[in-house]
Amino acid sequence: MDRIAIIGCGGSGKTTLARRLGTELNAPVTHLDVVYYGSEWKPRSQEEFSALQEELVAGQRWVIDGNYASTLPIRLARASTVIFLDLPAVTCLAGLAQRRWRHGGGQNDALGVYDRIHWGFIRYVWNYRSAMAPRVRSLIVEHAAHAEVHTVRSRRGAKRLLTRLTTQARNTTS
Template sequence: MFQKAIIIGCPGAGKSTFARKLSDKMHLPLYYLDMLWHKPDRTTVDRNIFDEKLKEIVLKEKWIIDGNYGRTLEMRIQWCEAIFLLDSPVEECLVGAKSRIGKQRVDMPWIETEFDEEFKQWIMDFPKNELPIVYELLDRYKGEKSIYVFYSRADIEDYLSKTFG
């Protein structure tokens, strides 16, 4: 199997839930990029600090990293052994993101109180603006990395049950 994996995809697709399940099954430490980037007061850390923290993580022997952050995606791909892309339908992602409102999450340093219109638009634009870049990178690294693409939550559950029973 693998010891280093990244989980990427549209917000609301189920990345963090899948990451937790995979981490539990494989006994690998899990790191959330949102927790590295965001501060509890809703500000962000300096890019250099984020990059330093991320480099510390990728240099470790074992990890799962959950999150997109396109600026550092190729660097994470270079260090990982497995890539999981959650390419779920936008409608499913919108429902997933909306369902988190008002709930404490381990992958965010605060509780969202509303479904922000800008965030909603980013989700709706994800297939057009982000996925082509992601698929281009996956194509570049196929053969070098184990690549898994899931198109629904059912695909994720099928993978987990077939792989781990």
């Protein structure tokens, strides 16, 4: 579990899981929203974003959270563990509402929170499982056959996986 890629819909809990795994495993955590968006919500070019990810995945240990299917093969090719948070749309929308309540919107680089919710994003979240999840699953099969892959379909399942992985890591290091 030296290189962990966490993928999933907005509001699925990627950032929270990444922070907790990073703390438990003492691994550096990167939130791709922080990498993708510069100041004033300005996205980086595809080339720059890809190059930055190539640098990140060259490290020996990391936890990286973010969907960004166009650059997902970069992370999958180097990941030893892949976690796909495939939660229902209602759960993800509730997660977005909780994030908005907790952080008040905006961008918080320290926490890895990029919270710019608009109707197009809500539609994306609502349709993620039918429109994006099949593509993500296909990319995982194509680029991460070498990795340990976990698909999580509930918040409870994410908590169980976190407990299992951190227990496994402690037992390996002791």
